[in-house]
Amino acid sequence: MTINFMTIIQVYQLEGMVALGKMLNPASNTITKNLDHAKYVIDLLDILKEKTSGNLADDEAKFLENTIATLKLNYVEEMNNPVIPPPAETA
Numbered sequence: 253m254t255i256n257f258m259t260i261i262q263v264y265q266l267e268g269m270v271a272l273g274k275m276l277n278p279a280s281n282t283i284t285k286n287l288d289h290a291k292y293v294i295d296l297l298d299i300l301k302e303k304t305s306g307n308l309a310d311d312e313a314k315f316l317e318n319t320i321a322t323l324k325l326n327y328v329e330e331m332n333n334p335v336i337p338p339p340a341e342t343a
Contacts, residue, residue: 257308257312258311258312258315261297261300261312261316261319264293264296264319265319265322265323267289267293268290268294268297268323268326269326271284271285271286271287271289271290271293272326272327273285285330287327290323290327290330291327294320294323294324294327297316297319297323300316301316301320
């Protein structure tokens, strides 16, 4: 597997969505929610965007921006929905 900038962003995208309770936590196979960690991931990506500004290809910059925007929108949604989702059933 080739690792590139977009792969790095995808790792943090996945981590953020898991922290928001939007995806199964692969470690526990359950839905978990940790808004503090989600905020940490968003802040990290914001810093990465700032520090790489002007050094990314157009598709990389757009992907990073869209990832941050999606995570922020979901973060706001989850801040207004403090209920932790029920655990997912495993097959």
